[in-house]
Amino acid sequence: MNPHVFAAVSGPLLGVNIDHIATLRNARGGSHPDPVLAARAAVDGGADIITFHLREDRRHIRDADVQRIKAEIGVALNFEAAVTDEMLGIIEQVQPENVCLVPERRQEITTEGGLDVAGQFHRVQGVCARLAAAGCQVSLFIEASRAQIEASARAGAPCVELHTGAYANACEAGDAALAQHELERLQQGMAAARALGLQTHAGHGLTLSSTGSIAAMPEVSELHIGHALVGHALFVGMEQSVRDFKAAIVRASLARAAAASR
Numbered sequence: 001m002n003p004h005v006f007a008a009v010s011g012p013l014l015g016v017n018i019d020h021i022a023t024l025r026n027a028r029g030g031s032h033p034d035p036v037l038a039a040r041a042a043v044d045g046g047a048d049i050i051t052f053h054l055r056e057d058r059r060h061i062r063d064a065d066v067q068r069i070k071a072e073i074g075v076a077l078n079f080e081a082a083v084t085d086e087m088l089g090i091i092e093q094v095q096p097e098n099v100c101l102v103p104e105r106r107q108e109i110t111t112e113g114g115l116d117v118a119g120q121f122h123r124v125q126g127v128c129a130r131l132a133a134a135g136c137q138v139s140l141f142i143e144a145s146r147a148q149i150e151a152s153a154r155a156g157a158p159c160v161e162l163h164t165g166a167y168a169n170a171c172e173a174g175d176a177a178l179a180q181h182e183l184e185r186l187q188q189g190m191a192a193a194r195a196l197g198l199q200t201h202a203g204h205g206l207t208l209s210s211t212g213s214i215a216a217m218p219e220v221s222e223l224h225i226g227h228a229l230v231g232h233a234l235f236v237g238m239e240q241s242v243r244d245f246k247a248a249i250v251r252a253s254l255a256r257a258a259a260a261s262r
């Protein structure tokens with residue numbers, strides 16, 4: 001197939017989030033399972049990007065993991081971080097290709113809700129400029145709300161990652177009406193972000209069955225998936241799990257391209 005046609009139909013890039021390998025390791029202490037080994041297996045399975053979240057409390061990924069990921073992994077890195085001076089300093093030292101700014105609360109089990117860009121506009125605007133100067137592409141992890149999308153564009157972020165958690169949860173709960181409502185909210189958000197010149201990424205809570213409808217959105221250029229992909233890997237292995245998620249992405253993109261050409 002012509003490579004341009006292939007790129008158009010092969011769908012969004014896949015960022016594999018390896019936090020949960022570190023969660024398992026930390027449950028016992030010691031060094032197994034090794035998140036860097038998992039990242040390597042993910043790359044062998046076709047991961048385009050390795051994603052990790054260095055949390056303030058270091059509950060999964062730790063500073064030493066970040067240094068090893070940077071030294072040993074050959075694909076682009078996506079460093080998820082809260083908007084804190086400590087994280088900005090680490091990011092400037094590590095210099096990942098991509099940084100995704102997320103909200104963070106110590107009590108939460110996982111990232112809940114999106115970053116309130118509109119509510120802390122000047123702080124986020126300053127951080128976007130600082131990280132751009134460090135050579136990082138910044139994305140802001142936000143809800144698909146017009147106010148947050150417009151604030152992200154004004155803040156100077158080149159990308160937003162729209163939070164797919166509510167859609168994925170509705171799919172898991174078997175609530176088709178809510179899933180459809182959330183899907184439409186995401187579609188409108190993607191279109192609005194694109195119209196403002198933003199690159200659009202998506203992630204959170206996606207499973208093998210809910211990934212396709214997000215991958216089929218023509219605006220989406222990257223997906224970031226962790227928990228369900230690592231869970232699937234327990235049964236089929238990391239490389240195969242990545243292949244299975246990539247196949248779901250490619251299938252959805254091919255189906256969209258075929259429908260568009262009819």
Ligand code: PXP
Nearest residue numbers: 111141203204205224225226227
């Ligand atoms: N994107 C962002 C910004 C996240 O914070 C997370 C969770 O760390 C993910 C994607 C991946 O979510 P999940 O682990 O539910 O696939």
